[in-house]
Amino acid sequence: MIITRFAPSPTGYLHIGGLRTALLSYLWARRNGGKFVLRIEDTDQSRNNEEAAQAILNAFEWMGLEYDGEITYQSQRGDIYKQYLQQLLDEGKAYYCYMSREELDALREKQTANKERPRYDGRYRDFDGTPPEGIEPVIRIKAPQEGTITVNDGIKGDITFNVDDILDDFIIARSDGAPTYNFVVTIDDALMGINEVIRGDDHLSNTPKQMVVYKALGLDLPKFYHVPMIHNQQGKKLSKRDGATDVMAYKEMGYLPEALLNFLVRLGWSHGDQEIFSMEEMKSLFDPADINKSASIYNVEKLDWLNAHYIKNLDNATLATLLESHDIYLLSHDKREIILDAIKERAKTLQEMAKLIKEILDTPTEYDPKAMKKAFKGEAVSVLESFIDKLQSTPDLHLPIDYHAVMEAVVNDLGIGFGKIGQPLRVALVGKLAGPGLDNIMAIIGVEETTKRVENVIAAIGEAT
């Protein structure tokens, strides 16, 4: 059975790049009927906090990503790590190193000055003398000192490192006894039965180290997939300065989870010419082996297009529910269907939808001067007056077609084109020259409010002249 994982360190919110590797791991597990587990890497006490872990969970919930089993917290597994640390010590595969930070720094400085690679020189590797006083030792692992290590990556193929270029006896436990990242990741992945690791390729250089730990512990290696990074417009790794990187910020901006997931799965992966993927399709089609080797640039325009697509295809009840977090309450509004049908093809985000709905529901408080100038030349005022008369004298106005009939009657009576009434009426209703169909707007706000808005604009024209 394939078991994948997502292992964030809770130092803040869930990052969009993290969400992507989580999604890919999730999809691959689901496609294979395997498991997708979650591990919180909270070993660094000073940087972690509970809110951050909760924020990650919230984002998972919003996205609809379900993990299997219980969450593993590294902070609760100290005893396990100690046990394996002791095992390596007992087997002579790791050792105490009494070098002080100052000595280490000095060594590194000297090496850098000599244009050598900064590395630990192994001075305590075979030490059996009396340890110096007053030094709390770190534990280092005996890493191979020659030869090569090859990572068999499922995306990039075989990558061979020269041990001499990249390794030294790296620290697996700090002087306070706390185990380090490359050590605990290995133990956890192995103990949790994770056999397929899908992670960002910024981890590629960690992999040889982790392989050293796997080997020392006699554990089976998982299959690795190192997914290329997401870059910003400048071609650099996406960072906080690049705008929205917090997954939950997308909720606030009015993006739908399905749009964001669809967008992320298509970054670096494709299936023929298909652009739209439902969750079910992703689960049955995604394969990490098909991921591109190159980094991809994060491009909001495609996300906007996808989001608009998903909004258009959402049913109105769901839409109304979602809009409540954007201060629009339509669930029991009697014109709900007309409103949403009129708006949902015009917005890229829920936030934008909310704005457009407010523009219809709220009486305009100001008029775009350019629109006024353009709409109110010639007989516009008297056309509007005729329209109001007709409106008042027509009974049973409910649906958009009813209002449309009134407009039609007026243009026929006066022998004018639709534009002659459409433009001034539009300015009266929403204050500008763009927006949904006039018949829809009037059906939503009703005869009384329509009349009021027309009277308002006529009054405003009177003031202006």
Place this chain on the structure above:
RNA sequence: GGCCCCAUCAUCUAAUGGUUAGGAUUCAAGGUUUUCAUCCUUGCCAUAGGGGUUCGAAUCCCCUUGGGGUCACCA
């Protein structure tokens, strides 16, 4: 700087030795729409450069250039 990775339209990608290099987003034009948006049609735009191998190269090899990642008692 050492090591590693990468390279097809502006962007996301397809084409696993033979295609007029395809699709999508963006942009532009036209149509539909009283307007705007949607939608439909059309258009613009790419194999980084140089050498090989081959009847034939975006595809395989080498070099160059460019970009990225990583080098902690962080994760």
